[in-house]
Amino acid sequence: MGNIKFSVEFSGGLQDLFGQKKIPIPSDKNEDQIQLPKLLPGESLKLKHVIDGLAAKLKGRNAKLKLFVQGDKGFYEVTPGILVLINDSDWELEGEYEYEIQSGDQVLFVSTLHGG
Amino acid sequence: MGNIKFSVEFSGGLQDLFGQKKIPIPSDKNEDQIQLPKLLPGESLKLKHVIDGLAAKLKGRNAKLKLFVQGDKGFYEVTPGILVLINDSDWELEGEYEYEIQSGDQVLFVSTLHGG
Amino acid sequence: PSAPRWPLDKSEYKRYGRQLIMPEIGLQGQLRLKNASVLIVGVGGLGCPAAAYLVGAGVGILGLIDGDTVEESNLHRQILHSTGRVGMTKVDSARIALNSLNPNVKLVAHTSHLTPESAIRILQLYDIILDCTDTPASRYLISDTCVLLGKPLVSASALRTEGQLMVLNNPPLRAGDSRGGPCYRCVFPKPPPPESVVTCGDGGILGPVVGVMGILQALEAIKLLTRNAQPPLTSEPMLAQPSDPPSLLIFSAYANPMFRSIRLRTRKPKCAACSAQASVTAKALESGSLDYVQFCGTVNPVDAL
Amino acid sequence: PSAPRWPLDKSEYKRYGRQLIMPEIGLQGQLRLKNASVLIVGVGGLGCPAAAYLVGAGVGILGLIDGDTVEESNLHRQILHSTGRVGMTKVDSARIALNSLNPNVKLVAHTSHLTPESAIRILQLYDIILDCTDTPASRYLISDTCVLLGKPLVSASALRTEGQLMVLNNPPLRAGDSRGGPCYRCVFPKPPPPESVVTCGDGGILGPVVGVMGILQALEAIKLLTRNAQPPLTSEPMLAQPSDPPSLLIFSAYANPMFRSIRLRTRKPKCAACSAQASVTAKALESGSLDYVQFCGTVNPVDAL
Numbered sequence: 130m131g132n133i134k135f136s137v138e139f140s141g142g143l144q145d146l147f148g149q150k151k152i153p154i155p156s157d158k159n160e161d162q163i164q165l166p167k168l169l170p171g172e173s174l175k176l177k178h179v180i181d182g183l184a185a186k187l188k189g190r191n192a193k194l195k196l197f198v199q200g201d202k203g204f205y206e207v208t209p210g211i212l213v214l215i216n217d218s219d220w221e222l223e224g225e226y227e228y229e230i231q232s233g234d235q236v237l238f239v240s241t242l243h244g245g
Numbered sequence: 246m247g248n249i250k251f252s253v254e255f256s257g258g259l260q261d262l263f264g265q266k267k268i269p270i271p272s273d274k275n276e277d278q279i280q281l282p283k284l285l286p287g288e289s290l291k292l293k294h295v296i297d298g299l300a301a302k303l304k305g306r307n308a309k310l311k312l313f314v315q316g317d318k319g320f321y322e323v324t325p326g327i328l329v330l331i332n333d334s335d336w337e338l339e340g341e342y343e344y345e346i347q348s349g350d351q352v353l354f355v356s357t358l359h360g361g
Numbered sequence: 362p363s364a365p366r367w368p369l370d371k372s373e374y375k376r377y378g379r380q381l382i383m384p385e386i387g388l389q390g391q392l393r394l395k396n397a398s399v400l401i402v403g404v405g406g407l408g409c410p411a412a413a414y415l416v417g418a419g420v421g422i423l424g425l426i427d428g429d430t431v432e433e434s435n436l437h438r439q440i441l442h443s444t445g446r447v448g449m450t451k452v453d454s455a456r457i458a459l460n461s462l463n464p465n466v467k468l469v470a471h472t473s474h475l476t477p478e479s480a481i482r483i484l485q486l487y488d489i490i491l492d493c494t495d496t497p498a499s500r501y502l503i504s505d506t507c508v509l510l511g512k513p514l515v516s517a518s519a520l521r522t523e524g525q526l527m528v529l530n531n532p533p534l535r536a537g538d539s540r541g542g543p544c545y546r547c548v549f550p551k552p553p554p555p556e557s558v559v560t561c562g563d564g565g566i567l568g569p570v571v572g573v574m575g576i577l578q579a580l581e582a583i584k585l586l587t588r589n590a591q592p593p594l595t596s597e598p599m600l601a602q603p604s605d606p607p608s609l610l611i612f613s614a615y616a617n618p619m620f621r622s623i624r625l626r627t628r629k630p631k632c633a634a635c636s637a638q639a640s641v642t643a644k645a646l647e648s649g650s651l652d653y654v655q656f657c658g659t660v661n662p663v664d665a666l
Numbered sequence: 667p668s669a670p671r672w673p674l675d676k677s678e679y680k681r682y683g684r685q686l687i688m689p690e691i692g693l694q695g696q697l698r699l700k701n702a703s704v705l706i707v708g709v710g711g712l713g714c715p716a717a718a719y720l721v722g723a724g725v726g727i728l729g730l731i732d733g734d735t736v737e738e739s740n741l742h743r744q745i746l747h748s749t750g751r752v753g754m755t756k757v758d759s760a761r762i763a764l765n766s767l768n769p770n771v772k773l774v775a776h777t778s779h780l781t782p783e784s785a786i787r788i789l790q791l792y793d794i795i796l797d798c799t800d801t802p803a804s805r806y807l808i809s810d811t812c813v814l815l816g817k818p819l820v821s822a823s824a825l826r827t828e829g830q831l832m833v834l835n836n837p838p839l840r841a842g843d844s845r846g847g848p849c850y851r852c853v854f855p856k857p858p859p860p861e862s863v864v865t866c867g868d869g870g871i872l873g874p875v876v877g878v879m880g881i882l883q884a885l886e887a888i889k890l891l892t893r894n895a896q897p898p899l900t901s902e903p904m905l906a907q908p909s910d911p912p913s914l915l916i917f918s919a920y921a922n923p924m925f926r927s928i929r930l931r932t933r934k935p936k937c938a939a940c941s942a943q944a945s946v947t948a949k950a951l952e953s954g955s956l957d958y959v960q961f962c963g964t965v966n967p968v969d970a971l
């Protein structure tokens with residue numbers, strides 16, 4: 130995946146799923162590493178690959194997995210109620226699953242809260 | 246000053262002195278332009294030059310000028326009670342008056358508030 | 362409300378003097394507040410501070426909706442209530458506190474939970490709605506009704522150490538007008554799976570976290586009501602100035618920085634509520650054919666729609 | 667206070683249950699709060715919401731200092747007071763409201779303004795100090811006293827549509843220890859020229875702006891008091907975990923984004939209060955030789971030190 134460095138963050142309770150608020154990618158810690166596809170020269174890393182990689186970390190823990198992703202149409206869909214933000218902008222402004230990750234990007238998954 | 250583009254912002258009441266919250270430098274508007282020294286090749290623009298330029302805009306309005314800068318030891322000193330922040334860090338961490346402005350910098354002057 | 366023509370009386374100048382003298386409010390802004398009616402749906406951790414600061418600021422009419430009674434476990438964060446009023450309806454308890462703070466504000470009590478059948482009838486009485494509720498079902502119902510009635514909606518929520526704030530349907534243009542602000546369904550087209558919904562009862566809540574969010578709701582309401590107060594009044598105060606771009610404020614008490622602002626999308630072209638092909642209609646709502654509880658699903662019975 | 671050994675009683679589990687169940691607080695954190703004493707200096711726009719949420723959260727002892735009486739012009743933002751209590755001392759008015767919210771908290775009244783002569787005697791009774799005052803002179807006095815006594819200080823201020831928040835002297839190490847957090851003099855070595863100091867009376871203040879800052883003070887106090895509540899208690903709770911780096915939170919109600927966090931400097935090597943060569947001593951303070959009003963200068967008489 131070349132030299133792309135970016136980070137994934139969680140808020141609104143999702144941090145409990147992954148055990149932390151922020152994961153730098155690539156990570157210093159082995160246990161935080163997420164599996165990303167091997168890219169061919171010229172191929173770009175997309176947000177859907179990152180979501181797949183994060184989902185893989187929840188494999189085997191089905192109740193938790195469903196809080197993050199759902200369905201199985203070739204690739205996972207983010208569970209309703211979760212906002213995905215790329216550099217503090219709604220991902221709908223940026224291309225959603227097909228967004229091409231840039232070095233320095235901050236991807237934030239926010240679960241909507243309902244309490245009051 | 247070459248191609249350096251940066252911005253100066255005001256908070257805590259200082260925005261009233263300059264009539265606005267944020268001035269891009271160089272500015273699109275003539276009246277917002279501030280006077281910066283002509284630099285020799287290799288010479289760098291420092292924060293003190295920016296402060297001088299901002300002070301020059303308040304010339305002739307002595308009461309206002311004193312709310313921004315004081316004294317006259319070769320160059321102006323920022324009035325006590327004003328924090329100067331460079332890219333969201335206290336300027337004491339960055340070299341104060343001698344800080345060399347970089348393109349993209351955000352300089353923020355915050356007047357401390359006392360109300361409660 | 363139409364443009365007011367009478368000035369304030371002497372005690373009002375005294376009471377509101379500290380906000381009147383600011384250019385952002387001014388006399389026109391104070392008159393706007395006095396002629397405004399605001400509805401607070403949910404008089405809990407968000408609704409209590411929101412109501413206190415709106416009543417303090419001198420809105421003309423404040424409506425309060427809640428079907429619950431005060432419990433001891435509310436008191437760490439629901440600061441309008443009191444130990445002596447445990448067991449009283451939240452609406453009545455709040456009225457006592459609010460009336461003693463500022464007797465000039467007319468308080469309107471709605472002491473049962475909002476339902477699809479009652480929503481239009483109640484919300485249409487108010488200029489701005491504050492969603493201070495605590496379930497997905499109520500959030501969709503309130504948002505849909507605000508879109509149908511053309512009311513701006515200030516929505517907040519909080520859980521554990523985090524809070525979220527959005528100003529929705531602002532400007533509140535008719536369904537299909539893409540210049541209108543996004544609604545709750547634009548941001549969250551599908552409800553979350555019921556098993557992912559954590560209540561304050563289950564997950565806990567830190568008092569100042571929900572308190573900050575509630576006060577920020579009062580602030581956004583005051584900003585909306587007093588916009589363009591300085592230029593001459595127009596017949597469409599909500600439209601005269603461009604609105605702030607839609608955004609989500611995220612508060613996280615233990616993060617650094619604590620606050621983060623996120624740019625949100627505009628109206629969704631196929632939104633079920635605010636697009637040209639909206640399926641949410643006043644008729645469907647009032648007939649009861651939109652079942653919000655079923656739409657959102659349940660794990661536990663929903664106890665606070 | 668030393669580590670508590672007794673658990674909570676049944677009604678306390680009920681009252682504080684929603685915060686107790688959070689890992690950030692837990693039973694140990696609730697006991698920390700119960701054994702803590704917090705002082706609020708200034709029971710105005712900041713002090714009212716700060717006090718309400720600290721009392722709600724169940725701190726053991728809350729001290730209130732203020733020499734003023736309630737005025738009608740306070741009520742738009744000072745939500746613990748009420749129209750019927752105009753003319754009463756702010757401290758007594760606040761005690762009535764706070765006691766009805768949570769009778770378990772011991773309230774201590776100090777019904778005159780803080781002076782250099784009284785500051786050490788009063789502040790030493792408390793674990794954490796909240797500066798909710800409104801003049802530069804009081805801010806220097808409180809900060810100096812906190813440094814002398816080794817108390818963390820949560821300082822906030824607000825004017826018009828803006829607010830500022832800092833946690834100072836955190837960790838509260840002795841003067842000369844560079845690992846301690848900066849004090850007010852580190853950040854502002856010299857007072858502002860008196861003609862630049864605008865009061866809420868002159869400049870105005872929007873209620874929710876000062877309200878948000880006051881609630882955030884309560885939050886920071888709760889965070890400080892419950893730090894390390896989950897690991898086994900140590901004898902130095904304030905030092906066991908690294909503190910957040912010193913920062914200034916700037917709130918601007920009409921800016922976008924509304925909140926901004928600024929990294930502050932560490933302790934100033936020549937600070938008059940917290941460095942090895944500090945000139946501010948307990949003796950100088952108590953003898954009255956430090957004249958804060960003169961140090962800060964006056965344009966109008968200072969009416970609220």
Ligand SMILES: [Zn+2]
Binds near residue numbers: 544548633634636
């Ligand atoms: Zn919509």
Ligand SMILES: [Zn+2]
Binds near residue numbers: 850853939941
């Ligand atoms: Zn210092």
